[in-house]
Each structure stands twice: as structure tokens, then as C-alpha cells.
Amino acid sequence: MTLNEKDIPLAVIRRMTRYYRYLGVLERNGEGKISSQAFAEQLGLTASQVRQDLGSFGAFGHRGFGYEVKILKEKVEEILGLSELKKCILVGAGNLGTAVLSMNYEKLGFHLVAVFDKNPELEGKEIRGHKVYSIDKLEEICEKEIPEAAIICTPSVAVENLATRIYGIGITSFLNFSHYDISILLPDAIVESVHLNDSMMTLRYLMK
Amino acid sequence: MTLNEKDIPLAVIRRMTRYYRYLGVLERNGEGKISSQAFAEQLGLTASQVRQDLGSFGAFGHRGFGYEVKILKEKVEEILGLSELKKCILVGAGNLGTAVLSMNYEKLGFHLVAVFDKNPELEGKEIRGHKVYSIDKLEEICEKEIPEAAIICTPSVAVENLATRIYGIGITSFLNFSHYDISILLPDAIVESVHLNDSMMTLRYLMK
Numbered sequence: 001m002t003l004n005e006k007d008i009p010l011a012v013i014r015r016m017t018r019y020y021r022y023l024g025v026l027e028r029n030g031e032g033k034i035s036s037q038a039f040a041e042q043l044g045l046t047a048s049q050v051r052q053d054l055g056s057f058g059a060f061g062h063r064g065f066g067y068e069v070k071i072l073k074e075k076v077e078e079i080l081g082l083s084e085l086k087k088c089i090l091v092g093a094g095n096l097g098t099a100v101l102s103m104n105y106e107k108l109g110f111h112l113v114a115v116f117d118k119n120p121e122l123e124g125k126e127i128r129g130h131k132v133y134s135i136d137k138l139e140e141i142c143e144k145e146i147p148e149a150a151i152i153c154t155p156s157v158a159v160e161n162l163a164t165r166i167y168g169i170g171i172t173s174f175l176n177f178s179h180y181d182i183s184i185l186l187p188d189a190i191v192e193s194v195h196l197n198d199s200m201m202t203l204r205y206l207m208k
Numbered sequence: 209m210t211l212n213e214k215d216i217p218l219a220v221i222r223r224m225t226r227y228y229r230y231l232g233v234l235e236r237n238g239e240g241k242i243s244s245q246a247f248a249e250q251l252g253l254t255a256s257q258v259r260q261d262l263g264s265f266g267a268f269g270h271r272g273f274g275y276e277v278k279i280l281k282e283k284v285e286e287i288l289g290l291s292e293l294k295k296c297i298l299v300g301a302g303n304l305g306t307a308v309l310s311m312n313y314e315k316l317g318f319h320l321v322a323v324f325d326k327n328p329e330l331e332g333k334e335i336r337g338h339k340v341y342s343i344d345k346l347e348e349i350c351e352k353e354i355p356e357a358a359i360i361c362t363p364s365v366a367v368e369n370l371a372t373r374i375y376g377i378g379i380t381s382f383l384n385f386s387h388y389d390i391s392i393l394l395p396d397a398i399v400e401s402v403h404l405n406d407s408m409m410t411l412r413y414l415m416k
Binding site for chain 1: 218221222224225226228229230249250251252287288289290294302303304306307308310311312313316317318356357381382383387389391392395398400401402403404405406407408409410411412413414415416
């Protein structure tokens with residue numbers, strides 16, 4: 001019996017993304033199968049944790065054989081929802097935004113429909129194959145495209161107003177690269193944050 | 209009595225970095241004090257969790273008064289070790305590297321001593337005030353500067369060999385932006401990873 005997905009802790013989902021990443025490596029290397037033991041060693045986990053994680057979604061290996069890479073990868077893809085693309089926008093086409101624009105969205109469950117920046121010099125330019133629009137066009141374009149998610153790559157100072165504005169359009173999911181905690185401002189939004197400063201400080205603490 | 213620092217879970221440290229970030233906002237806004245309740249509301253936690261986290265390091269507020277912003281910020285700075293700077297290098301001066309070079313290292317516990325890239329066109333250029341060296345100079349410069357940490361901003365394909373090479377020089381701490389799990393390769397290293405793809409996939413899952 002598989003668990004109701006609502007009961008799956010976020011920590012399991014974060015491990016699923018790591019399994020998926022490693023399954024991609026195995027597939028590229030032409031590996032046909034993987035045991036829970038080998039999986040665990042590669043990811044610094046225990047074999048029983050791997051079996052439990054995958055089993056909680058109904059992905060079961062065979063004793064003495066393990067998992068078929070191709071089948072398991074498809075299963076994890078399905079669990080994470082990667083094959084059904086959600087429309088998203090990216091705001092802030094500076095260095096971070098450009099780095100983020102190099103990501104392979106379509107393999108990560110997203111279809112990027114527009115890039116916005118407030119810098120008039122960037123307007124109309126193409127970055128990584130995406131045309132940059134003025135932030136003034138945000139409402140107009142979003143009304144047409146109906147994106148569901150926004151990737152925020154702007155400096156912190158601008159984020160508070162920007163996030164509220166985007167949420168007002170009806171975009172309720174955010175990948176937040178700013179230092180600002182959007183989730184406090186918009187308690188009903190779905191927010192996944194990447195706080196680079198926090199990671200830096202955590203590393204500094206661990207080096208004590 | 210304060211806990212032995214070895215007993216502090218990493219989850220508490222990650223919250224400490226958020227407290228620190230928010231204390232910076234309060235300080236810039238000229239706020240003199242903050243109650244554990246107001247703190248909790250701003251960060252989506254409970255007041256008792258805030259008191260417990262801060263108390264575990266011996267930072268106690270006063271009932272009915274709260275914490276003094278300036279004093280608490282200094283205390284968290286001390287806990288995280290931010291005032292004693294550790295030397296670090298950055299490898300990979302592309303868009304992501306450039307975005308990361310814009311960070312305020314000296315406020316985050318690090319002193320950046322050199323930037324490296326394998327692209328000969330970048331050699332000798334200045335990015336965000338830092339001169340870029342050829343990766344061929346890695347050993348020579350590190351022998352002189354003795355950095356303790358490396359920030360990895362290179363594509364995944366190159367990371368496996370690069371991380372081993374850097375570890376071989378004696379650098380044992382890593383801030384890893386690549387998709388590769390360095391910690392598996394170097395089990396004794398201190399690794400803090402920022403996997404952008406994983407965050408993207410986690411957001412996609414949460415949108416289901």
C-alpha cells in the first residue's frame with residue numbers, strides 16, 4: 001500500500017530529487033540497474049532508508065536485483081510531476097538570473113514563458129534564447145500566458161513589492177533567490193527559497 | 209547552562225542564519241529591540257522555538273522586553289563565527305560565479321583570496337573587483353595564500369576531478385553550487401551544497 005501523498009514529508013521529497021539526479025547520471029552512463037545498497041552509498045544514506053523512501057510511493061525493487069534505472073527514473077519523474085510542465089516567468093535578468101536561465105527547465109517540470117527586468121537596457125535583448133521584457137509588461141503578458149510560478153532573481157530591496165504584485169496577478173508559486181523571506185509576506189503562496197547568504201554562513205559555522 | 213555546540217542540530221543553525229538575516233533588517237530600520245513573538249511571526253516559527261534556539265546558545269531575552277537587536281546580532285555573529293574570517297577561493301567565474309562574487313563575503317565569515325577559471329579569455333580580467341586567475345595557477349596561489357574553503361561554481365562535468373584536486377591541496381571545506389554531490393567523493397570534507405535543480409523540482413512537486 002502506498003501512502004497518501006499529503007503524508008509524505010518534505011525531507012523525503014528532497015531526497016527524491018537527489019535520487020532523480022543520480023538516476024540521470026546512471027542512465028547517461030548506460031547502467032541498467034541499481035541496488036538500494038549502491039544507491040545509499042552514492043548518496044550517503046542507508047539502504048533501508050532508500051527502500052522506505054521509494055516504497056512509500058509504490059516503487060519497489062526486487063530482492064537481489066535492485067531497481068531498473070529506466071523504470072525507476074520514470075517513476076520518480078511521475079512522483080515529482082516533472083513531465084507535466086507548469087508555465088513560469090523569471091524576474092531579474094542579471095548575473096544570477098542569467099545563470100538560472102541556463103537551467104534545463106523543461107526537464108525540471110517548467111516551461112518558461114517570459115523573462116522580465118526593470119533595466120531598460122536589457123529590454124528586447126535575448127538571454128539564453130529568451131527575450132527580456134520590461135517589468136512594466138508584467139501584467140499584460142501574464143494575462144495572456146497565465147503562468148503559475150515565478151522565479152525571483154532580483155535584489156532584496158525590490159522583492160517585497162514585486163512579490164505582492166506578482167501574487168496579485170494570480171501567480172501563487174515562487175522560486176525565491178532573494179534574501180527576503182517571501183513566505184512571511186504571502187502565507188498562502190508556495191515558496192521554495194534558495195538563500196545563498198544562509199548557505200555561506202552555515203558553511204562558516206561548520207568550519208569552526 | 210548552554211549546550212555543547214556539538215549537540216546543536218544543523219536545523220537550529222539554519223534557523224540562526226535566518227535570525228541573523230532578519231536582525232540585519234531590524235538594525236537597518238533602526239529597531240532597538242524585538243520580542244520572541246514578533247521574531248516568530250516574521251520567520252513563521254513559534255515564540256517558544258525562537259526562545260529555545262537562542263537560549264541553547266546562552267542568548268536570553270528579558271520577559272516583557274524581548275531581545276536587544278544590537279546585542280543579539282553580535283551574539284548570533286559570534287555563534288556562527290562570522291567575525292573571524294576564513295580564507296576562501298572561488299572556482300568558475302561564469303554567470304553563477306559572477307552572481308556569487310557579488311555577495312558580501314566579509315560579512316558572511318569569509319575573505320576571498322582568489323578567483324579561478326579555466327577559460328583563457330577570463331584570465332587577468334577583474335570581476336566584481338577580483339582578478340581572475342587561470343586554473344593552472346591553483347596550486348601555486350593556494351600554496352601561498354593557504355585558503356581553507358572553496359566555492360565551486362563550475363558545471364557538473366568538471367567537478368569530480370576539480371574537487372579532488374582542491375582537496376588534495378589541503379582545502380577541506382566547500383560551498384558547492386554544482387549538481388554533483390561532492391560529499392560522496394570526499395566523505396571527510398565539510399560540504400554545504402546549493403542544488404538549484406533540486407529546488408526547482410521540489411517547487412514543481414509542491415505545485416501538484
